Structure formats: structure tokens, C-alpha cells
Amino acid sequence: MKKPLIILTGPTAVGKTELSIALAQMVNGAVVSADSMQVYRHMDIGSAKIKKEEMQKVPHYLIDILEPDEEFHVVRFQEYAKECMERIYTEGQIPIVVGGTGFYIQALLYGIDFTEQKEDRDYRSKLEEIARNEGPKMLHSMLAEVDRQSAEAIHENNIKRVIRALEFHHLSGQKISEHNEQERKRESPYNFAYFVLNDDRDRLYERINQRVEQMLREGLVEEVQKLKEMGYVKTMVSMQGLGYKEILDYLEGSCTLEEAVYRIKRDTRHFAKRQLTWFRRERQVTWISKPDFDYNNEKISAYMKKELERKKIYP
Numbered sequence: 325m326k327k328p329l330i331i332l333t334g335p336t337a338v339g340k341t342e343l344s345i346a347l348a349q350m351v352n353g354a355v356v357s358a359d360s361m362q363v364y365r366h367m368d369i370g371s372a373k374i375k376k377e378e379m380q381k382v383p384h385y386l387i388d389i390l391e392p393d394e395e396f397h398v399v400r401f402q403e404y405a406k407e408c409m410e411r412i413y414t415e416g417q418i419p420i421v422v423g424g425t426g427f428y429i430q431a432l433l434y435g436i437d438f439t440e441q442k443e444d445r446d447y448r449s450k451l452e453e454i455a456r457n458e459g460p461k462m463l464h465s466m467l468a469e470v471d472r473q474s475a476e477a478i479h480e481n482n483i484k485r486v487i488r489a490l491e492f493h494h495l496s497g498q499k500i501s502e503h504n505e506q507e508r509k510r511e512s513p514y515n516f517a518y519f520v521l522n523d524d525r526d527r528l529y530e531r532i533n534q535r536v537e538q539m540l541r542e543g544l545v546e547e548v549q550k551l552k553e554m555g556y557v558k559t560m561v562s563m564q565g566l567g568y569k570e571i572l573d574y575l576e577g578s579c580t581l582e583e584a585v586y587r588i589k590r591d592t593r594h595f596a597k598r599q600l601t602w603f604r605r606e607r608q609v610t611w612i613s614k615p616d617f618d619y620n621n622e623k624i625s626a627y628m629k630k631e632l633e634r635k636k637i638y639p
Contacts, residue, residue, distance in 0.1 A: 350625055518609045
């Protein structure tokens with residue numbers, strides 16, 4: 325018997341958090357965060373981290389487990405998430421993977437094996453030097469030349485993933501986007517329901533803009549200032565996160581606050597677009613368009629419950 329697994333994902337700011345609590349309460353579930361930023365302590369506002377009172381006693385895993393100078397990547401996520409899920413199953417609960425990092429979700433859902441992927445440290449060092457001396461844009465344009473699909477899916481500021489995609493192509497001659505496409509064809513070891521929450525584009529973009537304004541009101545600038553004072557710098561993967569890098573530029577005097585906020589909003593909208601492109605390529609996905617349910621979470625929850633019953637995931 326395959327163990328049950330529920331996935332709730334969608335673009336940033338679409339409203340996954342509130343719905344995830346309703347879903348967890350409905351099925352006796354526990355949430356496993358599939359977010360590359362919420363794992364970090366001290367990074368609460370910019371990562372839109374769920375607050376303790378919002379959890380409503382629903383257990384949450386993979387939140388606040390690392391310091392910002394610690395490395396977090398897909399292999400580590402996969403390892404941690406599996407451990408958390410075993411604990412959840414032992415408690416007689418259903419794991420609900422919630423977050424917008426599609427690559428993490430794919431790796432967990434299909435059990436992708438990363439152990440055999442080779443590396444070329446000299447080549448990687450050369451790419452890191454290009455990023456330092458000529459900037460991430462140059463590195464990203466190199467990727468676009470050999471693998472346009474990956475370049476569209478990976479933001480130029482995600483230097484680590486850009487380097488990994490270039491290194492993969494350098495070693496194998498194959499595009500990492502094609503490799504990922506093959507991995508998607510693996511069969512999942514779980515009996516799963518994969519929900520993608522979505523909204524009208526204009527409304528989603530407005531929500532993104534409003535969320536950025538809310539982050540500023542809650543103290544995003546002060547949060548980044550504190551991280552800076554703690555010794556965390558732009559070269560760290562965590563500090564490359566949306567919102568952190570731009571505010572750091574402002575604090576270092578390389579742009580105005582207005583320019584930083586404009587870039588955060590713009591780049592977050594672009595990020596949401598890339599997320600949706602990723603989810604559209606996934607298999608066995610149940611799309612939930614919020615306008616179809618009159619933006620009513622109770623109606624959405626009822627629909628999800630029917631889907632879970634149909635797939636014999638719950639009860």
C-alpha cells in the first residue's frame with residue numbers, strides 16, 4: 325500500500341497558507357514546508373513565514389531549522405522532508421507538503437536520486453569567478469545559450485542553480501531541463517493528490533504588490549538591517565532571496581528604497597510566472613482556480629475533500 329501524501333502549491337502570494345490550515349484540520353494533517361527561505365531563522369517577514377498563531381496548533385515542519393549561513397538545497401530538503409513525513413505517519417497523520425518550490429516538490433514526490441550526479445569543481449570555480457567579476461546576468465546569458473528552457477525557469481540571481489545547470493550541461497552534454505523532464509516520468513511511491521492553487525493574473529499581481537507593501541510596514545528593512553549586523557552577506561544563498569537582496573542593495577547605498585521596492589515587486593511577479601510554468605509541466609495535477617470558487621476557502625476545501633475521497637487518500 326502506498327502511503328498518502330497531499331501537496332498544496334501554487335504561485336507566491338496566492339493564499340496557500342490559510343487554505344493549508346483548513347486542509348490540515350479537515351484531514352488530521354501536518355504541514356511540511358516546501359519553501360527554500362522559510363527554513364531560515366531570523367528571516368520571517370521577507371519569506372512571508374507563517375506566524376505561530378496562524379498555525380492554529382497544526383504541526384509544521386521545516387520552518388526555522390537553519391541559520392542563514394547554512395546551506396539548504398534540494399538534496400537536503402528531500403532528506404529532511406522524508407524524515408518529517410515518517411514522523412507524521414507514525415503520529416497517524418497525513419503529511420501535507422505546502423510551498424511554491426516546484427523542484428523540491430518534484431524531488432520528494434518522485435524520489436529523484438541525486439547521488440550519481442557528477443561535479444567538476446574547477447569548472448564550477450570558473451563559473452563562480454564569472455559571477456563575481458562580471459555579474460549574474462553574464463552567467464545567466466551563458467545558460468540561455470545552451471538551455472533556454474532552464475534559463476526561463478531559473479532566475480538570474482539564483483546563481484547556485486544557474487551554475488548547477490551549466491555544470492550539468494558541461495559534464496553530460498545534456499540540458500538539465502530535458503533531464504528534469506525525464507525525471508518527471510518516474511512513478512511516485514506515494515498515493516498522492518497534487519493541488520495547484522491559482523488566481524486571475526491581474527488579481528495575483530495585485531496581491532503580490534500588496535504583500536510587498538505589507539512586508540515593508542511590518543519591518544522588512546529593519547529585518548534585513550539586523551541580518552546585516554549579524555554578519556550575513558549578499559554572497560550567501562539565503563541573502564539572495566527575493567526581498568533580501570534588494571533591501572541589502574538599498575542599505576549599502578547602491579539604490580534608493582523606491583528602486584528596491586520596485587525591483588522586489590517586479591521580480592516577485594516574474595517569479596510567480598516561472599512557478600506557474602513549472603506546475604503546468606507536472607503530471608496528475610489538480611488545478612484550483614480561486615475565481616471558480618468565488619474566493620471561498622470553504623468551497624475549495626469541500627472540493628479538495630471530494631478529490632481526496634476519490635483518490636482514496638482520505639478518509
